[in-house]
Amino acid sequence: xxxxxxxxxxxxxxxxxxxxxxxxxxxxxxxxxxxxxxxxxxxxxxxxxxxxxxxxxxxxxxxxxxxxxxxxxxxxxxxxxxxxxxxxxxxxxxxxxxxxxxxxxxxxxxxxxxxxxxxxxxxxxxxxxxxxxxxxxxxxxxxxxxxxxxxxxxxxxxxxxxxxxxxxxxxxxxxxxxxxxxxxxxxxxxxxxxxxxxxxxxxxxxxxxxxxxxxxxxxxxxxxxxxxxxxxxxxxxxxxxxxxxxxxxxxxxxxxxxxxxxxxxxxxxxxxxxxxxxxxxxxxxxxxxxxxxxxxxxxxxxxxxxxxxxxxxxxxxxxxxxxxxxxxxxxxxxxxxxxxxxxxxxxxxxxxxxxxxxxxxxxxxxxxxxxxxxxxxxxxxxxxxxxxxxxxxxxxxxxxxxxxxxxxxxxxxxxxxxxxxxxxxxxxxxxxxxxxxx
Numbered sequence: 001x002x003x004x005x006x007x008x009x010x011x012x013x014x015x016x017x018x019x020x021x022x023x024x025x026x027x028x029x030x031x032x033x034x035x036x037x038x039x040x041x042x043x044x045x046x047x048x049x050x051x052x053x054x055x056x057x058x059x060x061x062x063x064x065x066x067x068x069x070x071x072x073x074x075x076x077x078x079x080x081x082x083x084x085x086x087x088x089x090x091x092x093x094x095x096x097x098x099x100x101x102x103x104x105x106x107x108x109x110x111x112x113x114x115x116x117x118x119x120x121x122x123x124x125x126x127x128x129x130x131x132x133x134x135x136x137x138x139x140x141x142x143x144x145x146x147x148x149x150x151x152x153x154x155x156x157x158x159x160x161x162x163x164x165x166x167x168x169x170x171x172x173x174x175x176x177x178x179x180x181x182x183x184x185x186x187x188x189x190x191x192x193x194x195x196x197x198x199x200x201x202x203x204x205x206x207x208x209x210x211x212x213x214x215x216x217x218x219x220x221x222x223x224x225x226x227x228x229x230x231x232x233x234x235x236x237x238x239x240x241x242x243x244x245x246x247x248x249x250x251x252x253x254x255x256x257x258x259x260x261x262x263x264x265x266x267x268x269x270x271x272x273x274x275x276x277x278x279x280x281x282x283x284x285x286x287x288x289x290x291x292x293x294x295x296x297x298x299x300x301x302x303x304x305x306x307x308x309x310x311x312x313x314x315x316x317x318x319x320x321x322x323x324x325x326x327x328x329x330x331x332x333x334x335x336x337x338x339x340x341x342x343x344x345x346x347x348x349x350x351x352x353x354x355x356x357x358x359x360x361x362x363x364x365x366x367x368x369x370x371x372x373x374x375x376x377x378x379x380x381x382x383x384x385x386x387x388x389x390x391x392x393x394x395x396x397x398x399x400x401x402x403x404x405x406x407x408x409x410x411x412x413x414x415x416x417x418x419x420x421x422x423x424x425x426x427x428x429x430x431x432x433x434x435x436x437x438x
Contacts, residue, residue: 004291004353012349013408017066019338019352020404022367024068026397027056029365032109036081040106041393042366047106047115051124053081055398057131058245058412061138062405075145078135082152085128088112090159092120094178101160103128105175119175119183122165126196129157130245133422137415157421162200162208170215172196172208188219190233194263195242202425213429217255225324226276229259230269234322236296236336237399239270243342244402246422247413250434262434268343275347277323284311285330287374287385290347291354295321298333298371298396299389301378308375315376330375334360334368339399342407366392367400 030039032048038056040049060074085103092099095113104114105121136153139146167173167182172193174185187193197216200208223232233239242248248263256262278293286309297320305314315329322328334355341348360368369389376387405411416422417435432438 004350004357015349015352015356016341016404016408019367020062020066020401021068022365023335023397023400024059024063024066026366026392026394027059027063027401028069030392030394031056031077033080034110035084035112036077037084037107037109037112038394039109040395041370041391043391046109048109048112049106049124049394050103050121051105051127052394052398054124054128054131055244055394055402057081057128058134059398059401061134061415062401062411064138065409065411066405075139075149078139078149079145079152082132082135082149082156084112085132085156086152092178096178098125099176099178100164101125101156101158102165102176117177117179119177121175122172122187123174123193123196125160126193126199127241129160129199130195130416132156133419134245134412134415137418157199157203158205160199160203161206162203163206165200166208166212170212171219172200172212172216187216190220190231191238192241195245198242198246198422198425198429200425201428202421202423204421207428210428210430214254217253220255222259225273226280228269228273228276230273231255231259231261231263231266233270234295234325235320236270236274236294236323236333236340239267239343240336240339240399240403243267244339244399244406245412245416246426247406247410247417247435251426251431251436252433253430257432264343267340271340271344271347274323274340275351282324283328283330285375287330287332291351292332293351294332294334294337295323295328296333296336297321298331298336299391299393300329300331300371301373301376301387306377308377313375315373329373331371331373333371333396335370335396335400338368339403341403345407360388364392366397370396 037048038052063069064071064074088097090098097112102120102125105118105124106115108115132153136150139149165173169186171186174183176182197213221232252262275293278288281288299318300316303317337351370393372388374386378387402412
C-alpha cells in the first residue's frame with residue numbers, strides 16, 4: 001500500500017475546498033426547481049429522499065459562505081422547499097406526502113407524493129427538520145423572505161407529533177405506513193437516532209418525555225474493541241449523522257458523565273476503531289490497511305457469492321455494514337471517512353489522499369463515488385482494482401460538505417447552537433457542560 005505524502009496546510013485547504021465544492025454541486029444539479037426536492041441518488045427516474053432535502057437545506061448556508069452560490073439563490077431555494085412541505089398533503093393516504101408532521105421516506109420528484117409503499121420515517125423526518133432549523137438560524141435577516149423562512153421552519157417543526165411516534169412504547173418507533181400502521185421496530189441501541197430524540201424532546205407542541213430518552217440510553221452497549229472503550233455502533237455513519245448538525249463537544253448526558261466521555265469523543269474512538277479494524281483485517285481483504293478503511297451503510301456490488309483467490313465470499317447490495325462484527329464484504333465508503341474529519345483529522349486526511357491515489361474522485365461530477373470494493377471480481381476494473389458504485393447519493397454528499405465545513409469553520413454547529421429547540425432538547429435529555437453551561 002502506497003503511503004500518502006504529508007500535505008502542507010495550503011494543500012490540505014485546497015484539497016478540502018475542492019472536495020467540498022464538488023460534493024456541493026450534487027445539490028445544485030440533482031434538484032427539482034419546481035418544488036425544491038432533491039434526488040435520493042443519481043439513478044435515472046429515481047425519487048427524492050426527505051433526508052437528502054434536509055442535507056440540501058443545511059448545505060445552502062455553507063455554499064453561500066464559501067462563494068458557491070449567492071445568498072439570494074440560497075434563500076430562494078430554501079423558501080421554495082419550505083413552501084412545498086408546508087402545503088403538502090398531510091392526510092396520511094397512500095399517495096400523500098406525510099402525516100402528523102412526519103413525511104414519507106421517498107417522494108416522487110415531480111408530484112412530491114409517496115412512492116414504493118415506503119414508510120413514514122421518523123429518522124428521515126428528523127434529518128429534514130434539522131435542515132429546516134439550520135436554515136431558520138442562518139436566514140436571520142429582517143426582510144420578508146428571510147422572516148418567512150423562519151416562520152415556515154417553525155411551523156413545520158411544531159407540526160410534528162413526536163409523541164404519536166412512540167406508538168405506545170417507551171422508545172420511538174421507526175415509522176408508520178397507511179397499510180399496516182406502526183412498524184414493528186423501535187429505536188433501541190446507540191445509533192443515528194440521537195438527533196431524533198433531541199428534536200422530539202425539544203418540541204414545543206408534542207414532545208416526548210425525558211423518560212423516553214432514558215429508556216433509549218438503557219439499551220446502549222459499552223464495549224472495548226482493540227483496547228478502546230466506547231459506546232458501540234457498527235456502521236461508521238451512526239457515529240456521524242447526529243453530529244452533522246449538533247456540536248457534542250464537551251457536553252454530556254448522564255450516560256456519558258458516568259463514563260467520563262462525550263459523544264464527540266466517542267465518535268473519535270469509533271473512527272480510530274475503524275482504522276484498527278482495517279489494519280487487523282480479520283477477513284483478509286487485499287485492499288484494507290491504515291489508509292484504506294471506512295465500513296458503513298453503503299451501496300454494494302450486489303447480493304452474490306463469488307470465489308476470490310480461492311475463497312468463497314458473500315457480497316451485498318445496499319446494507320448497513322459494520323465493524324468489527326459485520327457484515328463486511330470488502331466494500332468501503334470514502335464519504336464516511338471524510339465525514340469523520342472533525343473527529344480524527346490525523347488519520348482521515350492521509351486516507352483521503354490515498355483514495356485520491358485510487359482515482360475514486362476522477363471523472364465524477366460530485367467528488368468521490370459512494371463506495372468501492374477492490375475484492376469484487378468484475379470484468380471492467382476501475383483503477384482501484386475492482387467494483388465502484390455507479391451512483392452518488394444525497395445522504396453521502398451532504399455529510400461530506402457539512403462535516404468539512406464544521407472542521408474548517410464550525411459554521412453549521414455554530415448555527416444550531418443558536419437554535420432554542422435543539423438547546424431545549426439537549427437540556428431535557430440531561431446534557432450539561434461545554435457550550436450548554438452547567
